[in-house]
Amino acid sequence: MPKAPAGTLYRGREGMWSWVAHRVTGVLIFFFLFAHVLDTALVRVSADSYDRVIDTYKTPLVNVMELGLVGAVLFHALNGLRVMAIDFWDKGARFQRQMTWAIVAVFIVVMVPGAYFMLKHTVEAIFGSAS
Amino acid sequence: MTAPVVTVTGGPDERPVIAPPRTRRQRPARGRSRSNFEMYAWIFMRMSGLLLLVLVLGHLLIMNILDGGVQRVNFAFVAGRWASPFWRTWDLAxxxxxxxxxxxxxxxxxxxxxxRDGTRFWLKMLLYTSTFFVLLLGTLVIFTFDPNLS
Incomplete structure (x- = not known):
C-alpha cells in the first residue's frame, strides 16, 4: 500500500489557488482571442465598421473589462514563469509558495501604473479633466 | 517489452525491488497512444508561453497603455502599424x-x-473547428490587409 499523502501542503493553499487562477484566466483569454480575431477581421470589411466596433472598446464599461483582461494576461504570464521555474529549476518546487507571493507583488507593481494609464481617459470622461 | 518488476509478493522472499535503470516505464494497459504527443505538447506550452510573454505583453503595452492606449486605435492606426512587415510578423506569430x-x-x-467519451470527443471537435477557423481568418486578414479600403 502506498502511504497516504502527508498533509495538505498544496491542496487549498497557494499552489492550488494559483493553479485554479491559471485555468480560469487561460480560458478567459482564449475566448477573448476568439472575439478579438473576429473584431480585427472587420478591417477587411470596411474602415468604418472596424472603427465602430473599436469605439465600443473605448466606452467606460468595456474599458474596465479590458483592464480585467490585461490583469488576467499578466497573472497568466507571471504564473507561467512560476510553473516553468517549478519544472526546470531544481529548487522550484521547494519555493513554489514564495514564488506565488512574488508574482502577486510583481502583479500589483505593474497593474497600479497600468490601471492609471488605461483608465485615465474613462475617469476624465466621467468626472471631468483634472486640469 | 519487459515490464519492470516492482515487488516480489508472497512467501519468505517478499521484498521491494527497485526497477532496473533505463527500462521504459510500463505503459497503461489500454487506450493510450504510442506517440510522444503529450510530451511535445508539454514542451510547446512552455516554449510558446515564453515567446507569448514578450509578444502579448508587448501588444498590450502598445495597444492599451502607451500614448493614449485604446483611445487612439482606429483603422488608420492599424494601417500605419501593418505598413511595417515587423508588426505584421509580430501579430502573425x-x-x-x-x-x-x-x-x-x-x-x-x-x-x-x-x-464521457462522446462529450469529450464532440467538445474537442468543436474546439479544433474554432481553432482552424480563427487561424484561417486571422492569417488571411494579416496577409490580405488593404490600407486603401474605404
Whole structure:
C-alpha cells in the first residue's frame, strides 16, 4: 500500500489557488482571442465598421473589462514563469509558495501604473479633466 | 517489452525491488497512444508561453497603455502599424502561438472535466473547428490587409 499523502501542503493553499487562477484566466483569454480575431477581421470589411466596433472598446464599461483582461494576461504570464521555474529549476518546487507571493507583488507593481494609464481617459470622461 | 518488476509478493522472499535503470516505464494497459504527443505538447506550452510573454505583453503595452492606449486605435492606426512587415510578423506569430497555446490548454481542460467519451470527443471537435477557423481568418486578414479600403 502506498502511504497516504502527508498533509495538505498544496491542496487549498497557494499552489492550488494559483493553479485554479491559471485555468480560469487561460480560458478567459482564449475566448477573448476568439472575439478579438473576429473584431480585427472587420478591417477587411470596411474602415468604418472596424472603427465602430473599436469605439465600443473605448466606452467606460468595456474599458474596465479590458483592464480585467490585461490583469488576467499578466497573472497568466507571471504564473507561467512560476510553473516553468517549478519544472526546470531544481529548487522550484521547494519555493513554489514564495514564488506565488512574488508574482502577486510583481502583479500589483505593474497593474497600479497600468490601471492609471488605461483608465485615465474613462475617469476624465466621467468626472471631468483634472486640469 | 519487459515490464519492470516492482515487488516480489508472497512467501519468505517478499521484498521491494527497485526497477532496473533505463527500462521504459510500463505503459497503461489500454487506450493510450504510442506517440510522444503529450510530451511535445508539454514542451510547446512552455516554449510558446515564453515567446507569448514578450509578444502579448508587448501588444498590450502598445495597444492599451502607451500614448493614449485604446483611445487612439482606429483603422488608420492599424494601417500605419501593418505598413511595417515587423508588426505584421509580430501579430502573425502572436496569433498562431496564442491560438495553439490556448487550444492545447482547452484540450487539457476538456480531458480533465468531460468524463464521457462522446462529450469529450464532440467538445474537442468543436474546439479544433474554432481553432482552424480563427487561424484561417486571422492569417488571411494579416496577409490580405488593404490600407486603401474605404
Amino acid at each position: 502572436t496569433l498562431w502561438l496564442a491560438e495553439l497555446h490556448g487550444t492545447n490548454g482547452l484540450r487539457v481542460i476538456i480531458n480533465d472535466y468531460a468524463e
